[in-house]
Amino acid sequence: MCMDHSFVCKCGRKEASFNFRNEVMPPETVEALYCPECSDSIAFDPGTMLKDNAWVIKYDMDIAGLYSSRLPKSDKENLSPELLFDEGYITWRGVYPGDHIDSAREREELASLAKVNPKKYFEEMKSWAINRMIHLKEEGWRKAHEG
């Protein structure tokens, strides 16, 4: 089970939804969130921060360390901002912040076609999913490069 939590960035203009895989890490592990507008003014610290397309997540690595006993041994030994993000312990809900909102809207737009022309709908859905991933990869989102 993945709990969904939203965080507002430091400047307050944007927010992002996070997933916490198996709820191993508590929400408090996210110390701060910086959107592309407010990440400019911070000094990037690779020891506690993860950068994804100008968004920056700052983790409280002390809290992460405290809860790391719940992680598999190999994850525990490699505890880092990258591991927390890439292994899904604390990561975007979807591929990028706001992904689940955009994709639901885009899918809804296609859904009207389902009643009129089911065959075309399935074709459109398939190419929509593929093209979407190609596009996100081009934009450079970290999770679009997985696998």
Ligand SMILES: [Zn+2]
């Ligand atoms: Zn911001």
